Amino acid sequence: MKDVAQICPLYHKAIELVGKRWTGAIIEALMTGSRRFGELLEAVPGLHDRLLSERLKELETEGLVRRRVHAETPVRIQYELTAKGRDLKKVVAEVQRWADRWLHAPSGTRG
C-alpha cells in the first residue's frame, strides 16, 4: 500500500461549503451588495424559501453572511456578505470565467 498524497482538508472543507447546493448561487447574488430574502428568491431560479432560509442560517454560522433587521413595516431584513464572504470574489470570478469558456458551447472537451 504505497502512500498517495491526500488532498488538503482545508481546500476540501472550502469547496464543500461554497459548492453545497444553492450556496454558490446565493453567494454570487450577494456579491453585488446586500439583498432581501425575497430578492434572493428572485435572483436564484429554482431556489425555494425553505432551502434559502436553511442556507442563510448556515452561511451566517460560517461567518460568510450577516443578517440585518430593519424595524420598518413590514419588517425588512437585509443579507450581506462579511469580509470572509466578499473574499470569495476571485473564486466566483474564476468559476464564472470557466463556465463562460466551457459551458457556453458544448464542444471541445477532448484533451
Place this chain on the structure above:
Amino acid sequence: MKDVAQICPLYHKAIELVGKRWTGAIIEALMTGSRRFGELLEAVPGLHDRLLSERLKELETEGLVRRRVHAETPVRIQYELTAKGRDLKKVVAEVQRWADRWLHAPSGTRG
C-alpha cells in the same frame, strides 16, 4: 414586483457541478496527474468506492475526466483530467487560497 438581476445560469451550473459532494476533492486529486481508482480512494479521506464510481462516471459524462484502461494483470485503470478539467486549475487555486486564509485560524469573520 421589481426586477432583480438573476445570477448567471452558466455560473450556477458550474459551481453546482464542481461543488457537488466529493467532486471538488476528486478534481483536486487529479490536478497533479492521472490516478488509479484505489489511489483516489486513498487521496480523499471519507470517500467510499460507490460514490467515487458514481462521481467518476458523472465527470466522464461532463467531459472533465477521461478513463483509460490498461489491459495488464490485474487490470489497471487510470483517470485523468481533460483540458476542460485541467482548466479548473485556477478555480482550485483560488479556493485553496481562500481556505488557507479563512479556514486555518477560525477568527476575524467580521466585516
Place this chain on the structure above:
DNA sequence: ATGGGTTACTTACCTTCCGTAAGGATACGC
C-alpha cells in the same frame, strides 16, 4: 375589531441522494 396584504420564515410530508456493507467481474498464480 376583524379581515386582508406583505414579508420572512417554519412545519409537514414525500422523494431523491448519500453512507455503509456486501457481492460480482475479470484475470492471474498456484
Place this chain on the structure above:
DNA sequence: GCGTATCCTTACGGAAGGTAAGTAACCCAT
C-alpha cells in the same frame, strides 16, 4: 478451482432536498 487483487455494482436505511401549507408580526381598510 481456489485465493488474491482491482474495480465496480447492488441493496438498504437514513439524511438531505423539493413542494406546499401554515405561522407571526405589523399595518391598513372596512
